[in-house]
Amino acid sequence: MKPLRLILHWxxxxxxxxxxxxxxxFAWIINGLVGPLLMMTIWxxxxxxSSLAYNRSQIITYxxxxxxxxxxTQAWSTSHxxxxxRDGRFSRTIIQPxxxxxxxxxxxxxxxxxxxxxxxPIAVILYCLFHHDFSITFSTSKLCLFILALLLGFAINFxxxxxxxxxxxxxxxxxxxDALSSLASQAFSGNLIPLALAxxxxxxxxxxxxxxxxxxxxxxxxxxxxxxxxxxxGFSVGIxxxxxxxxxxxxxxxxGLKHYGAYGN
Amino acid sequence: xxxxxTLLCHWRLMIKRYxxxxxxxxxxxxxxxxxxxxxxxxxxxxxxxxxxxTIFLFEILFSTTDSIAGWSKGQVMMIYAIQRFAxxxxxxxxxxxxxxxxHIINSGEFDYYLTRPVNTFFLTFTRYIAFDRISHLFxxxxxxxxxxxxxxxxxxxxxxxxxxxxxxxxxMLRLALNVLIHTPIFWVQKLENLDxxxxxxxTTARFPxxxxxPILKYLFTFVLPIFFVASIPAEIILAKISWSNIFLLFFIxxxxxxxxxxxxxFALRHYSSASS
Numbered sequence: 001m002k003p004l005r006l007i008l009h010w011x012x013x014x015x016x017x018x019x020x021x022x023x024x025x026f027a028w029i030i031n032g033l034v035g036p037l038l039m040m041t042i043w044x045x046x047x048x049x050s051s052l053a054y055n056r057s058q059i060i061t062y063x064x065x066x067x068x069x070x071x072x073t074q075a076w077s078t079s080h081x082x083x084x085x086r087d088g089r090f091s092r093t094i095i096q097p098x099x100x101x102x103x104x105x106x107x108x109x110x111x112x113x114x115x116x117x118x119x120x121p122i123a124v125i126l127y128c129l130f131h132h133d134f135s136i137t138f139s140t141s142k143l144c145l146f147i148l149a150l151l152l153g154f155a156i157n158f159x160x161x162x163x164x165x166x167x168x169x170x171x172x173x174x175x176x177x178d179a180l181s182s183l184a185s186q187a188f189s190g191n192l193i194p195l196a197l198a199x200x201x202x203x204x205x206x207x208x209x210x211x212x213x214x215x216x217x218x219x220x221x222x223x224x225x226x227x228x229x230x231x232x233x234g235f236s237v238g239i240x241x242x243x244x245x246x247x248x249x250x251x252x253x254x255x256g257l258k259h260y261g262a263y264g265n
Numbered sequence: 266x267x268x269x270x271t272l273l274c275h276w277r278l279m280i281k282r283y284x285x286x287x288x289x290x291x292x293x294x295x296x297x298x299x300x301x302x303x304x305x306x307x308x309x310x311x312x313x314x315x316x317x318x319t320i321f322l323f324e325i326l327f328s329t330t331d332s333i334a335g336w337s338k339g340q341v342m343m344i345y346a347i348q349r350f351a352x353x354x355x356x357x358x359x360x361x362x363x364x365x366x367x368h369i370i371n372s373g374e375f376d377y378y379l380t381r382p383v384n385t386f387f388l389t390f391t392r393y394i395a396f397d398r399i400s401h402l403f404x405x406x407x408x409x410x411x412x413x414x415x416x417x418x419x420x421x422x423x424x425x426x427x428x429x430x431x432x433x434x435x436x437m438l439r440l441a442l443n444v445l446i447h448t449p450i451f452w453v454q455k456l457e458n459l460d461x462x463x464x465x466x467x468t469t470a471r472f473p474x475x476x477x478x479p480i481l482k483y484l485f486t487f488v489l490p491i492f493f494v495a496s497i498p499a500e501i502i503l504a505k506i507s508w509s510n511i512f513l514l515f516f517i518x519x520x521x522x523x524x525x526x527x528x529x530x531f532a533l534r535h536y537s538s539a540s541s
Contacts (some may be wrong), residue, residue: 027461046329
């Protein structure tokens, strides 16, 4: 229970911190909307003159779901933890009587809570614009699988970003790491190119990267008419990635602490 | 005549002074960047990778269709190349300063900017130069070569001059729009993710304006003139519209730049120091 109380405590701190600057939420709304809507517009223009695997309704449904799914599976640990290692604030974290991941998870959940509320005006705008074209049928089993896929996507993203952050112990550089990981995520997660519209070689690579679980996999679970074997295969691959990142993170953290020079403060 | 000569002499001295100041900023920025070589190389590598992702996206789009809103692959690549050139100038000369604006206001460092015997607008937006952004130029040249090869464009001196001019005007327009987006920091104090807003909006600049529905076309042409950064200049260079539209581009750029300068000056009057 104590780790849970600590996580909620840190989440509350960051909720209050970011609530002080509410206008920043406007920027988050814009950031969350413009990218997916831009790609949706382009794919709709392409679909007018060629036959794609997705029809108009499916393209619109895919990109609307992208807005919500990417927001719910997001994590920012590479820059948070990386920066704190680089400027020495990590020293204060490691002397606490709990693992640093407790504080980081609390911080991430606090940020997510703030950003979750920015989804409400986004949902209203999108409903007004696209409710005729949005087509999805939810069953109880599909909804449960969707929630599980979201939780899996978030867990993989969280541990992936924290694993990358551990490299800062040696590299002393977090900005490029964060930028490169965001780039890979953008390219392979399904944010730009839906799996169904990608060429076969790209699909075969994308299917086995962890980035797919950040956006594409939860959406595939929902969009597909029936729950297929592919969904269960996807979950298996996701769990394997989660276990791999968990183990690699622990090893890097253990060795990184020995190498840590406590810069800055 | 003597009054005109005095004015001209005064302007020449001022331009020389500010140019020398900018060169010293550049020298200082380069030495700072060379202190952190890993970061420098990482930034160059990242920007090249981002460019490859965008080109890859275009390749996938054009594997399913011959044209997007009447634009062929080579023509869309031209838009992207022009966007890269404008981004090179903007990111090299101004972007880092915009990212730091929130920090320097909140930390009180902006007080020193106000007390210097230099125009505050100039000092605020040219203090730091980002040499790692030169990579955008090489990306732009590569994409331009690809576009030239696909469209069989023959480059003449007027066309090259026009390309350089539209890239420069695109960069100044982007600076003006960014100043307008970032200036509310003087009232709000903490708006650190404005960079992402600007970047998000400018991703629309890499696509032809004809691909967008009428309301967005209007919005991004007249309200937030993002299409004047790359799409409309590409139409001028590819002779899709008359070359005289370059004067319209110059006019739009000037209007927004002057407006952003005055808006920034107005915001300075509302600045209250965070204590240094």
